[in-house]
């Protein structure tokens with residue numbers, strides 16, 4: 001017994017030692033070589049090569065101010081200068097940090113490299129670095145270390161659904177702060193859906209008047225049969241174009257690109273309720289009060305519907321500098337099209353027929369996707385669509401976002417299309433995090449604990465090297481049917497976002513779930529410093 005206790009104590013001391021010297025950074029850097037010695041950065045100043053750009057200079061300044069305020073007593077001085085140098089040979093998202101007993105040198109070639117180096121250093125310092133709250137008694141030393149880092153995947157995304165429940169500009173910015181903390185670089189903004197239209201379109205102001213508001217909202221799930229809450233939702237819950245620009249600029253300063261989604265031709269009830277002539281039956285329609293899939297979709301047989309879409313998308317292209325526009329394409333039932341004279345005439349005109357794989361109506365959706373792709377190409381944009389766009393005939397240059405598991409993604413890569421993996425089986429943050437649902441906030445269903453997110457390998461063995469090269473990256477989705485408020489959103493996000501970031505950033509050989517769990521002890525302190533709500537199943 002004594003031996004066992006002694007052995008456990010020994011193991012614990014090892015753990016303690018390693019906790020002191022390990023670089024507990026999430027996501028884990030590609031290469032970390034720790035050597036003897038350390039260097040105090042208390043009261044240090046920073047200097048930045050101006051070739052790294054104004055935004056990088058400002059980000060370093062911000063870091064410097066927090067470091068100075070948090071680490072030094074009044075008038076504290078230190079001769080140390082943390083130097084941010086230009087390394088033009090590095091790729092866009094790459095950086096290095098080199099700490100000796102006398103110097104700290106950071107190298108990068110762009111804003112993103114600088115931002116990622118700062119995030120890494122912040123995680124190596126006491127959590128007061130996040131707030132700048134004075135903490136002069138903390139240990140502000142960095143171990144002597146050589147860190148060389150760059151991401152595994154170029155696309156590291158996170159979706160926010162603001163249609164089902166709305167999150168305001170300040171909250172959206174905070175969401176992006178969380179992304180930046182984890183080195184994510186793409187914010188997928190799901191701006192429209194059946195339950196509310198949330199982006200101002202100058203040509204159709206009614207979309208955010210009528211289309212933003214639902215009469216009431218279902219309580220709980222359909223199956224619960226609890227009825228509706230009787231309370232209108234959504235008035236004023238939309239972003240003006242000015243606010244959209246503000247968010248896009250804010251994102252850019254954090255190294256994040258914003259990809260807007262206008263979900264079409266399904267998930268369009270908010271638009272149909274506003275302009276019933278956009279539908280096959282002419283309505284009346286109402287902004288959806290429940291969750292699920294509506295049979296009523298855009299009537300794509302009418303040319304006027306295409307004009308509407310082009311007008312909306314023209315304004316969207318003006319607002320978002322991203323290369324991609326997400327055009328949805330998911331969950332579009334075909335029943336209305338089957339009995340719509342306009343849609344059937346279009347099918348005849350285009351010569352579509354049912355075949356063993358698809359119906360003529362599937363091909364009709366492909367036609368819409370292709371037309372929108374061609375239209376957006378005239379604006380220099382490419383499309384992303386959910387994996388349903390593979391049904392019928394996939395638009396030639398479309399990037400496919402695989403959400404119904406990974407099958408669609410694999411099939412698309414085989415066809416030579418670029419792919420973003422966002423499988424609901426691993427990456428849906430609206431699913432439960434724990435088996436015992438009774439203690440969890442009401443959710444969509446599913447079971448996606450942190451370990452499951454962490455275990456996701458986006459490049460399955462069954463794919464060839466060439467096919468793998470089409471997987472641009474990974475995204476998690478935060479669908480907000482049951483996420484009614486910010487506190488719940490944070491709870492559903494953390495710590496799964498931390499796990500996701502290692503899937504997106506780290507080479508498989510640098511991933512280790514046990515190490516990740518250990519690192520979460522420090523990350524949890526960061527969540528707390530930032531005042532975040534988080535799920536504690538794997539912490540403590």
Ligand code: TNX
Pocket residue numbers: 330331386403428430444479480481
């Ligand atoms: C399916 S994922 C949807 C969303 C829902 C989600 C709920 C996708 C492309 N469509 O509209 O919010 O399930 O999990």
